[in-house]
Amino acid sequence: MATDTSSNEINRQFRLAARPRGMVKETDLDYAEATVPVPGPGEVLVRTRYISLDPSMRGQMENRADYVAPLQIGDVMRAGAAGEVVESNNPKFPVGTLVTGSFGMQDWCVSDGRTIPLRTFPADVDGVTALGVLGGTGMTAYFGLLEIGQPKAGDVVVVSGAAGATGSIAGQIAKIKGCHVIGIAGAAEKCRWLMDELGFDAAINYKTQNVAEELDRLCPQGINLYFDNVGGEILDACLARIAMNARVVICGGITRYNTTGPIPGPRNYFNLVYRRARMEGFIVIDYAARFAEASIEMKRWIDAGLIRHHATVIDGFRYLPKTLVDLFAGVNTGKLMVRVD
Numbered sequence: 412m413a414t415d416t417s418s419n420e421i422n423r424q425f426r427l428a429a430r431p432r433g434m435v436k437e438t439d440l441d442y443a444e445a446t447v448p449v450p451g452p453g454e455v456l457v458r459t460r461y462i463s464l465d466p467s468m469r470g471q472m473e474n475r476a477d478y479v480a481p482l483q484i485g486d487v488m489r490a491g492a493a494g495e496v497v498e499s500n501n502p503k504f505p506v507g508t509l510v511t512g513s514f515g516m517q518d519w520c521v522s523d524g525r526t527i528p529l530r531t532f533p534a535d536v537d538g539v540t541a542l543g544v545l546g547g548t549g550m551t552a553y554f555g556l557l558e559i560g561q562p563k564a565g566d567v568v569v570v571s572g573a574a575g576a577t578g579s580i581a582g583q584i585a586k587i588k589g590c591h592v593i594g595i596a597g598a599a600e601k602c603r604w605l606m607d608e609l610g611f612d613a614a615i616n617y618k619t620q621n622v623a624e625e626l627d628r629l630c631p632q633g634i635n636l637y638f639d640n641v642g643g644e645i646l647d648a649c650l651a652r653i654a655m656n657a658r659v660v661i662c663g664g665i666t667r668y669n670t671t672g673p674i675p676g677p678r679n680y681f682n683l684v685y686r687r688a689r690m691e692g693f694i695v696i697d698y699a700a701r702f703a704e705a706s707i708e709m710k711r712w713i714d715a716g717l718i719r720h721h722a723t724v725i726d727g728f729r730y731l732p733k734t735l736v737d738l739f740a741g742v743n744t745g746k747l748m749v750r751v752d
C-alpha cells in the first residue's frame with residue numbers, strides 16, 4: 412500500500428503494471444518499495460521533492476518507440492521531477508543543490524549527471540518553479556512559440572490547452588511579443604484566469620461554446636499563429652481560419668493520446684496551400700543545449716511581472732496514479748505536479 416510518509420530507508424516507487432487501453436487508469440501503475448540506492452564514484456543521491464505529471468507519459472506506457480524508448484512492464488514509471496542533492500561524490504553537484512531530471516515516480520535516485528542529465532538552478536529558484544515555468548513545459552512554450560511560431564507584433568495568436576502548463580506560458584510570451592492572444596480552455600474559471608490574470612485578450616471555453624463561431628467572431632482577419640496542444644476538431648477549426656503565411660505549431664495532440672483505433676486526419680490541411688502557410692512539429696529536448704539561455708530570459712520576464720505562473724500541486728506520493736488520470740480530465744490550472752517529500 413502506498414503511504415504518504417517518506418523514509419530514508421525505503422524508496423517508494425510506482426511501476427508500470429499494465430499497458431493502458433483507451434483512457435489511462437490508476438491500476439496501470441503498481442506501488443512497490445525498493446532500497447534507497449547508494450551513490451557510487453562521481454554520483455549523487457537525489458531526494459525527489461516534486462514529481463511532474465505530463466500528457467506524454469500516457470504514450471510512454473505503450474509499447475511504442477517514438478522519440479523515447481518505451482517502458483517495459485515493471486519499470487519505474489518515467490517522470491520529470493525536482494529534487495535536492497543529499498549526498499554527493501561529484502563536485503559539480505554539491506549537497507543542497509536543486510536539480511531537475513527524469514528521476515521517475517520514486518523518492519530517491521542516483522546519477523552522475525549524465526546517466527540521468529541533471530539541470531541545476533540558482534538559489535532563488537524553488538522546486539515548483541524549476542519543474543514548472545522554468546522546466547520542460549516552460550521550455551516547450553518558449554522554443555515552440557519563438558522558434559517554430561516566429562511571432563510578430565500585431566499577429567493574431569490562438570493557443571489551445573491555454574490554461575495548462577505549456578499553453579499558459581506560450582500565450583504570455585506571445586503577449587510579450589506584441590501579439591493579440593486568444594486562448595482555448597475547458598472551463599469558465601480557466602478562461603477568466605487567462606484574461607484577468609494572464610492578460611490574454613480573449614478566451615473560448617471549448618466545452619460550452621462553439622469554437623468555430625467564436626473564432627469567426629474573434630479573428631475576422633484570420634489566425635496568424637496557432638499553437639496547438641490538442642489536435643482534433645480544434646486544430647481543424649483553426650486550420651480553416653488561418654491567414655496568409657500563417658504558422659501552425661504542432662506542440663501536442665492530447666485529444667488523441669487516450670484514443671484507440673484510427674485517428675481522423677485534419678480535414679482542412681489544404682488551407683496550408685491556399686494561404687502559403689506552414690505547419691511544423693517539434694520536440695523540446697532538441698533544444699536542451701539552449702535551456703540555460705532560455706531560463707535566464709524567462710526568469711527576467713517573471714521577475715518583471717511579464718510572466719505569471721501557477722502550479723496545481725497535489726500533496727502525497729500515493730496520489731501519483733490518480734493525478735495522472737486527472738490530468739486528462741483537466742484538473743490542473745498551469746503546471747500539474749505531486750509533492751512527495
Ligand SMILES: NC(=O)c1ccc[n+]([C@@H]2O[C@H](COP(=O)([O-])OP(=O)(O)OC[C@H]3O[C@@H](n4cnc5c(N)ncnc54)[C@H](OP(=O)(O)O)[C@@H]3O)[C@@H](O)[C@H]2O)c1
Nearest residue numbers: 466551575576577596597640662663664665693694695741
Ligand atoms: N512537443 C513537445 O516537446 C512537448 C513538450 C511538452 C508538452 N507537449 C504537449 O503539450 C501539450 C500540453 O502539455 P502540458 O504538459 O502543458 O499539459 P497541460 O496543458 O498542463 O495539461 C493538459 C490539459 O489538456 C486539457 N485537455 C485534456 N483533454 C483534452 C481534450 N480532449 N481536448 C482539449 N483539451 C484537453 C486539459 O485542460 P482543459 O480543462 O482546458 O481541457 C488539461 O489541463 C500536450 O499535448 C503535451 O503532449 C509537447
